Each structure stands twice: as C-alpha cells, then as structure tokens.
Amino acid sequence: MKKIVIDVMGSDGKPKEIIKGVLDALKENNNINVILVGKEEEINKTLKNENYDKSRVYIKSATEIVDACDNPTRVLKEKKDSSMVVGLNLIKNGDGECFISCGNTGALMAGATLIVGRIKGIKRPGFGALIPNKKGYYLLLDCGANLDPKPEYLKQYGILGSIYIEEMLNIKNPSVKLVNIGEEKSKGTNVIKEAYELLENTPINFQGNIEARDIPFGDADVVICDAFTGNVILKLTEGFAKSLFEMLREEFMKKSIYKIGALLSKPVFNNLKKKMDYKEHGGAPMLGLKSLVVKSHGNSDARAIKGAVLQCQTFIDKDITNKIIKKIEES
Amino acid sequence: MKKIVIDVMGSDGKPKEIIKGVLDALKENNNINVILVGKEEEINKTLKNENYDKSRVYIKSATEIVDACDNPTRVLKEKKDSSMVVGLNLIKNGDGECFISCGNTGALMAGATLIVGRIKGIKRPGFGALIPNKKGYYLLLDCGANLDPKPEYLKQYGILGSIYIEEMLNIKNPSVKLVNIGEEKSKGTNVIKEAYELLENTPINFQGNIEARDIPFGDADVVICDAFTGNVILKLTEGFAKSLFEMLREEFMKKSIYKIGALLSKPVFNNLKKKMDYKEHGGAPMLGLKSLVVKSHGNSDARAIKGAVLQCQTFIDKDITNKIIKKIEES
Numbered sequence: 179m180k181k182i183v184i185d186v187m188g189s190d191g192k193p194k195e196i197i198k199g200v201l202d203a204l205k206e207n208n209n210i211n212v213i214l215v216g217k218e219e220e221i222n223k224t225l226k227n228e229n230y231d232k233s234r235v236y237i238k239s240a241t242e243i244v245d246a247c248d249n250p251t252r253v254l255k256e257k258k259d260s261s262m263v264v265g266l267n268l269i270k271n272g273d274g275e276c277f278i279s280c281g282n283t284g285a286l287m288a289g290a291t292l293i294v295g296r297i298k299g300i301k302r303p304g305f306g307a308l309i310p311n312k313k314g315y316y317l318l319l320d321c322g323a324n325l326d327p328k329p330e331y332l333k334q335y336g337i338l339g340s341i342y343i344e345e346m347l348n349i350k351n352p353s354v355k356l357v358n359i360g361e362e363k364s365k366g367t368n369v370i371k372e373a374y375e376l377l378e379n380t381p382i383n384f385q386g387n388i389e390a391r392d393i394p395f396g397d398a399d400v401v402i403c404d405a406f407t408g409n410v411i412l413k414l415t416e417g418f419a420k421s422l423f424e425m426l427r428e429e430f431m432k433k434s435i436y437k438i439g440a441l442l443s444k445p446v447f448n449n450l451k452k453k454m455d456y457k458e459h460g461g462a463p464m465l466g467l468k469s470l471v472v473k474s475h476g477n478s479d480a481r482a483i484k485g486a487v488l489q490c491q492t493f494i495d496k497d498i499t500n501k502i503i504k505k506i507e508e509s
Numbered sequence: 510m511k512k513i514v515i516d517v518m519g520s521d522g523k524p525k526e527i528i529k530g531v532l533d534a535l536k537e538n539n540n541i542n543v544i545l546v547g548k549e550e551e552i553n554k555t556l557k558n559e560n561y562d563k564s565r566v567y568i569k570s571a572t573e574i575v576d577a578c579d580n581p582t583r584v585l586k587e588k589k590d591s592s593m594v595v596g597l598n599l600i601k602n603g604d605g606e607c608f609i610s611c612g613n614t615g616a617l618m619a620g621a622t623l624i625v626g627r628i629k630g631i632k633r634p635g636f637g638a639l640i641p642n643k644k645g646y647y648l649l650l651d652c653g654a655n656l657d658p659k660p661e662y663l664k665q666y667g668i669l670g671s672i673y674i675e676e677m678l679n680i681k682n683p684s685v686k687l688v689n690i691g692e693e694k695s696k697g698t699n700v701i702k703e704a705y706e707l708l709e710n711t712p713i714n715f716q717g718n719i720e721a722r723d724i725p726f727g728d729a730d731v732v733i734c735d736a737f738t739g740n741v742i743l744k745l746t747e748g749f750a751k752s753l754f755e756m757l758r759e760e761f762m763k764k765s766i767y768k769i770g771a772l773l774s775k776p777v778f779n780n781l782k783k784k785m786d787y788k789e790h791g792g793a794p795m796l797g798l799k800s801l802v803v804k805s806h807g808n809s810d811a812r813a814i815k816g817a818v819l820q821c822q823t824f825i826d827k828d829i830t831n832k833i834i835k836k837i838e839e840s
Contacts, residue, residue: 325697445760
C-alpha cells in the first residue's frame with residue numbers, strides 16, 4: 179500500500195487548509211493513503227472535527243517548520259525535525275512514495291535532490307508546471323530548478339516532460355518544443371542550439387523551436403526552457419490573465435448597458451476563468467527524482483492541495499518513475 | 510530642417526502600405542519632413558495617386574532590397590544599394606535624423622551599429638518596445654539586441670529607457686525595474702545580481718526587481734532584461750492577448766443569450782482591444798545610437814508606420830539624443 183506524504187505545515191505553519199485538501203482527495207479516490215507530517219497537536223486538532231476514513235490517514239510528528247526565508251542549504255542540517263526534512267526522509271526510506279510541500283522552494287529543491295536523490299543518469303531534476311492554454315494544458319519545464327542549464331539538462335527535460343504528459347494527461351506521443359526567439363534551428367544562444375541538436379536525437383516527438391507568441395495557443399504539449407525563462411512564462415501568464423480580467427471588469431462597470439451585457443453572458447467569463455485556472459492541478463512536479471516531489475504554491479487552497487494529491491496518486495498508479503528509469507537508460 | 514528617413518521597401522518589397530502611413534503622419538504633424546528610400550519607380554507610382562505636401566517629401570533611390578533571410582553581416586557588403594543600407598548612410602552623413610525600417614532585424618541591428626554608430630560611452634545599443642499594460646504603456650528593453658548582456662549593458666539600458674520614456678510619454682522620473690525570478694536583491698543569475706548593484710548607483714529611479722506577474726499591472730515604466738527574456742515577454746504578451754480574445758469569442762458563440770450580452774457590451778471589448786494594441790506606437794526604438802533607428806514589424810500596416818514616424822518626430826523635437834549623451838557622460 180503506497181502512501182503519499184504531505185508536509186502540512188507549508189511555510190506559514192497553518193495546516194488547516196492543507197489538511198482539508200488532503201481529506202477532499204481521500205473522498206474522491208479510495209486508493210489514496212496519506213501520511214500527514216507536521217506538529218501532531220495541530221494536526222489532531224484539525225482532524226478532530228473532520229469526517230474521514232481513519233485507516234487511510236497516518237500522522238508523523240515533526241516539531242519544526244521551514245520558513246520562506248530560511249537558507250535552503252542550511253535547512254537540511256539545522257532543521258532536521260522540520261516537516262519538510264522529516265517528510266523527505268519518509269520518501270527516502272520507502273515509507274512513502276510521493277511528497278507534497280507548499281514550503282520554501284529552494285529548500286525543497288535542495289532537500290529533494292540530496293535526500294530523495296536523482297534517478298541514475300539524470301543530470302539535474304527539473305520543475306514542471308501544468309499551465310492552461312487554448313487547447314487545455316501544457317507542461318512547462320523547467321520552471322524553477324536550473325537558471326543556467328547545460329544543453330544535456332534541456333534534452334533530459336524533454337524526455338521527462340514527454341513521459342509525464344503522456345501518462346498524466348493521456349496524450350499519446352506528445353509534442354515537445356524548445357522556447358526560442360525564432361523557429362529556425364540557427365536561432366538563439368549556443369546552449370539552445372546545442373540542446374536542439376541533442377533533442378533531435380531522442381526518441382521523443384521533438385518538433386523544434388517555439389516562439390513565445392505560439393505558447394498560449396497550445397502549439398506544444400511540452401515546452402522546454404531554462405528556469406529563468408520558465409519563471410517568466412509562468413508568472414507572466416498568471417499576471418496577464420489576472421490583469422486582463424480586472425481590465426474587463428473595469429470596462430464593464432462603466433455603463434449600465436454593459437453590466438446587463440455582462441449579466442447575460444456571465445457563464446462565458448466563468449468558463450474562461452475556469453479554463454485559465456492553474457490551481458486545478460495543484461502543484462509543480464519535480465521530475466527526475468527517485469520519487470515524485472510536488473511543490474505546491476505557498477498560498478495553496480484546499481482545491482490546489484486536492485489536485486496535487488490526486489496528481490500523485492495517478493503518478494503512483496501509472497508507475498511513472500519506472501517508466502522514466504527505462505527511458506533514460508535507453509537514451 | 511531635420512528629416513526622417515524611411516526604408517519603404519520593408520522585407521517584402523511592397524512600399525504602398527508604408528508610404529500610406531508616412532503620408533498620414535505628414536498630415537497629422539506639419540513639422541515632419543521625410544526621405545523615402547527605395548525603388549524610385551515604385552515610390553512614384555504610389556505617390557502619383559496621393560494628395561500630400563510635396564515640399565516635405567524627398568525621394569532617394571535604392572535599387573536593392575534586404576530580404577528577411579539575408580545574412581545580416583553580409584548585407585552591408587553585398588547589398589550596398591539596398592534601401593536599408595542607403596537609408597542608414599543618409600543618417601550617418603547627416604542628411605536625415607532618424608531611420609525607420611520594417612526589414613530584417615539582424616541586418617538593421619548590424620547596420621545601425623556599424624554605419625550609424627554608438628553614442629560615445631554606450632557599450633551596446635538595445636531594442637526597446639512600448640507594450641500595453643493596465644495603466645498604459647511600459648518600455649521593455651532589451652527586446653532584440655543582446656541575448657547575453659553584460660551587467661554594464663543592463664545598467665545602460667536602465668538609463669536609456671528612463672530618458673526615452675520620460676521624454677516620449679511625459680512621465681516624470683519614471684520607475685525602472687529589472688526582470689527577475691523574485692523581488693529580493695539576492696535572487697537570479699550573477700549577471701542580474703551585478704546589474705542590480707550597478708543600477709542602484711545610477712541617478713535614475715531604479716526600484717529593484719520585478720517578477721513577470723507584476724509586469725502587466727504596470728508596476729514599472731521601464732522594464733529591463735536580456736534580449737531573450739525580452740523576446741519572450743513581448744511575444745507572450747502578444748500571443749496571450751490574441752488567444753484570450755479568441756477564447757472569449759468562442760465562448761460567446763455558444764449560446765444566443767451570450768451573443769446578445771456581447772452585443773450590448775461591444776464597446777467593452779473594443780476599448781480593451783484598443784488598450785492592448787501595441788501597433789499604436791509603431792515600432793521598437795533602437796537606443797544608444799548617434800541617431801534614432803526604429804524597427805517596425807515586418808507586417809506593419811499604415812497605422813503602425815504613422816505611429817513610428819510620429820515617434821521619430823517627437824524624438825527630434827525633444828532632442829533626446831543629446832539628452833542621452835549628457836546623461837551617459839555623467840554616469
């Protein structure tokens with residue numbers, strides 16, 4: 179019985195919303211078993227008022243919390259009894275299969291790499307994010323691990339992303355593209371030009387470069403880039419959607435007749451907002467590790483956490499780690 | 510009498526739309542004088558049917574056209590009689606003050622740097638772009654010149670952008686921010702951290718890092734980054750706006766009642782589209798050269814060209830080149 183481990187303390191030490199999300203996931207999928215890691219007293223206080231299947235929920239005590247401002251490399255030495263470090267060790271020792279945390283990204287990345295460890299042959303793990311586009315979702319990789327990747331890392335992101343998206347979103351032979359300033363093979367930095375060559379020689383469905391303007395239209399299922407570019411794409415998409423909806427609302431408020439128009443077409447905006455909602459999937463998978471580690475937003479609500487837990491269960495059910503190991507050995 | 514030089518051949522050799530834009534600008538501002546560079550016969554054919562002030566329009570013959578696929582470095586040697594090279598030489602020789610081209614970006618950049626030349630003290634010129642945000646417009650710099658800038662270049666972009674936006678958009682003491690993966694000074698690559706330090710010690714209103722999610726809200730008047738990141742921000746903004754309007758349209762078409770709602774609130778969408786329209790300003794200024802060079806989109810319509818010509822006239826009227834020279838000497 180494989181368990182999903184959840185750091186319930188996040189970065190603000192308030193486990194209520196996170197636990198709510200976990201329990202929602204348990205209700206939706208009967209195969210899920212979880213270990214909640216954090217301050218036992220607080221976990222029990224939250225669970226006391228909830229109705230859930232007790233046989234599927236374990237608690238592991240951890241007395242410390244990793245703060246948002248903690249130095250990532252020091253956390254592993256100085257906060258050994260933090261919910262993050264205790265959780266990662268449960269994964270390492272085989273007590274759990276996947277790990278979810280809303281805490282300090284840098285610390286999680288360092289901890290995941292050093293405690294859980296990389297799959298043999300993987301140079302650097304990468305952070306992925308499922309982002310909405312016109313057709314549905316695409317995986318953006320890397321969004322946070324390597325600001326200055328070598329061409330070989332980008333090649334491996336292509337392989338990791340391709341497997342992940344094929345299994346998680348059931349897209350057969352997903353298209354993989356590399357972010358660049360032009361579609362031509364000759365464009366971009368030397369790192370990108372070399373990565374292009376390497377990606378061409380993998381067994382995945384690599385379709386060349388993608389310019390940023392084509393990303394929102396869904397021209398690729400997996401979009402590969404360095405973590406700086408990935409951060410910009412992820413956050414600009416988020417900020418742009420939010421600002422555009424605000425601008426729309428302001429325009430609609432200008433005249434009564436517009437307000438009536440808005441009322442009549444309210445579902446249009448609700449549907450679009452739902453389509454643009456990145457919280458549905460609940461977290462960024464860190465790919466290339468011996469187990470799946472998911473980084474959820476610091477301000478995740480219950481729905482985001484539920485999404486992350488369901489994502490982990492699919493990852494377990496489909497045995498994705500072993501599929502990655504096999505593909506990396508072949509490449 | 511200072512003249513604006515326009516490469517009317519663009520990259521497709523069809524001068525009609527470009528000339529139309531120039532004549533529209535002449536009608537709007539009586540101070541404008543232009544030199545149209547390109548195939549004389551074609552220019553005359555287009556002008557024949559137009560009504561305009563002939564005393565303000567000069568023609569300079571150029572028999573060749575720079576193609577979109579021409580090798581930038583070869584153009585200067587092999588296409589000396591192209592509209593682009595002839596136009597740049599007019600600027601160099603003082604026959605004209607500003608130069609506008611819709612042609613090959615790489616060739617224009619190489620030509621501008623080698624023929625027109627940099628202002629003394631400027632390490633590398635940068636491409637700026639005026640992009641719509643929730644508050645109006647911001648200048649994104651660099652969008653196309655240096656994929657791999659040194660910290661010193663980024664610092665100079667801050668100064669160049671600050672002067673440009675203050676004069677062109679009449680924003681007193683404009684805020685300048687540096688694109689980064691976090692707001693903290695300690696974040697990002699070494700190049701960005703060093704650029705941060707340098708920017709702090711300039712006389713401009715540098716306000717630190719900006720995360721991509723805050724860019725669309727107008728948190729900075731000038732946004733500084735390397736050309737790779739700039740290209741991604743520029744194109745993602747363009748593609749995202751386009752895709753979102755398409756998604757909205759599709760949603761509205763689903764039911765008759767939504768269509769009625771859309772009809773009632775039509776001005777809402779027209780206003781928003783107008784706000785998001787980057788063509789208004791008509792081109793990306795290349796800053797740091799002895800004269801202003803403006804790169805307009807390859808598919809510019811008359812309105813975009815008109816915007817570019819008006820932009821150049823403001824640049825001339827406000828004597829921006831000399832203001833840049835002064836500020837660079839001080840920094």
